[in-house]
Amino acid sequence: MLGLDGPQAPAGVRRFSHEAMATVYEVHAVHPDARYAAQAAQAAFDLVDRLERELSRFRPNSDISRINHLGAGESTRVSPSTLECLAIARHMFDVTGGAFDVSIGTGLPSLEFDPDDLTVRATTGGVRLDLGGVGKGFAVDGMAGVLDEWGITSALVHGGFSSVLALDPPPGADGWLLTMSDPRGASGVLARRSVSQTAFGASGLLKGGHIVDPRTGAPVSGRVAAWVALARPAAVEPDAGAATAISDALATACMLLDDGEIAGLCARSPGLEAWVLSSADAGDPRPPSVRHFP
Amino acid sequence: MAAENDNQKPPASSEGPRKLDRREVLAGLSTVPALGLFGYAWQKQRSYQKSRADAAATPAAAADVQELNVALLGAGAQGQVLMDAMMRIPGLRFRAVCDVWAEYNLRRVVNSLKKFNHEPNGYEDYREMLDKEKELDAVIIATPDFWHAQHTIDCLEAGKHVYCEKEMSNTLEGARSMVLAARETGKHLQIGHQRRSNPRYLHCYEKLIGEANLLGRIVTVNGQWNRAVAPDLGAPDRYAIPEARLKQYGFKDMHQFRNWRWYKGLGGGPIVDLGSHQIDIYSWFLGANPSGVMASGGLLYYDPSNHEWYDTVMAVFDYDTPKGPVKAFYQTQTTNGSQGYFENFMGDQGTLLISESEVNYAGQLYRDPNAPAWDTWIQKGYVTAPKLQEAKEKEDGAVADVRESVSPDQHTVPVVLRDPYHQPHLQNFFDTVRGKATLNCPPEIGYESAVAVLKVNEAIEAKSRLAFRPEDFHV
Known part of the structure; x- marks a missing residue:
């Protein structure tokens, strides 16, 4: 749904790929020394692999699996990165009024985080986390830190x-x-942007897929895809290292929020843009419409 | 009932109380509440999780946990893995970190610890650290193999307990001197063969191979660690170590510093980096040290101008175990990661396929069709009920329904590790320092493992089978 446009390899750009978190990560980097660039990319991929070990709910000994097995009143220690990713996820829960919820309605707010002791405590049982909507962006932010x-x-x-x-x-x-393209492939490229120092997140429905609204438990209808772009704050800003994680989470939220809520989010968040692709009504011959915010 | 096989079951219409066949027993079992059925597995998992929960209790609630002052010597990739695991173990206070790469590793690890209420001092020179940090209880060593012996011995002689990564040393003289230093100083020395503390491996060793003898007579073993091609490790230009300091610590340049595992005299190549963990398990599970090894290997793929050790190794060990002779194959290659890493133990009654990974080969068991039934062990919770591979119902009077071949019943090992891979082994070390446990991998065991593994490289060079004498394994 997001793609790189133009000549496949702009002059001097080297591309490196790595499989992790059930997808492919890539670094497109400009550097005169091919070996040096490959080593830098490998160092970034090593970080992704480490984060996957900590954040994947499919790994029985990840931090997230341990949290998912906590009973009421139990706690577990996690890595600094896990706690940081959870803090971002919790923040995005608050920002979106619960539309972005890594616990999918099982009680994210009932988890207590103690950053001094690196502990996560469950005040109730049954919380089930899935960082699928924020973990990839979080890893990409970390990779950028390594390249830097x-x-x-x-x-x-x-x-x-x-x-x-x-x-x-x-x-x-x-x-x-x-x-930005229609995930159903029907209408080709919907929008183009030439960007730098900008994070993009995309969320959408492939054929047969669905997203559940954690606020209601019902599947989302009416939305096909959403994109979010966020200008990367300067390095001194507190959120500088989290822009991709945040845009990742917001893209998921934009599948659920209504137009007024998205407009409000953009209005109070300088540097934030969103695009939403809605499904046409059955029988409507017009191409699907993309709305752009703000 | 326990030893009954499917092909011996009585007709269903027989008089008297009808005997349940094995399939019905298993089907019935699967409806019993988990607590009753998997009593042992449940208990094992609970006690493991409870010990973690107790350990994770807040410092106030766990006033009896003696706080230990620890230092990390070697803050590279492996040192950071160990530190990460230790951050989850309560009652540890990081007082010092030492790494010759002061510009990068040292700075990063010190900064990361400071974010979490530790106040470690950073050192480039470990002797200065030992001189100044008088309060240290223990040092965790994750330096290149050729430094292990000196670092370990100096720390032990300074009165510290030591956890030292494997390979214990790149030379047997080095490894031997570590064993002697631990004995002379009376300090604890744990060698980092962390599978020895992994609850799943312990369960397989104690219960499945030991008490239940599920595999019968183990005759063959095979295992591997396959890794995909990766670029050599590099370093950010701006953080390069000055040449004089590299030389001072035994490295000719930055490439060798980052890729010491590939160099003779510094590391041992993939057979030592990877194979060492698994060959250690061969000897542990077989209850014997090998009597001989033949091996072939070479540098088939990587650039010989800056790689010295073999990128590809295939080895066959001979074992004379208390139960009889065993042949054990091991391969490691670094050009294709297909099927990853595992150890596979094959006996006349069953097969155990296991790896450290919680994702792949986390413990699969196959029962030979002629072996006694495992119902007792299923009921005790030692293994899971099988995925039944039985055939369709036979027609009345038919001896068999002819069909494609049937695979043996597949079971799994019902013990899951919920912590980072190195955490239980580190916990065992700190528990031992506190007087509450004994080491799972004391230096004598690490030494035996080093003798077996380092011999592979010798056998490749010799192009012939090399024999071990029993006394080779003793210090």
């Missing part, structure tokens, strides 16, 4: 093209050209 340490500034990083972070553009270009 390696002195690679001109790069684009993504996880499965649904969580994308464009850093500085390739030399001679004014941005990384991204496309």
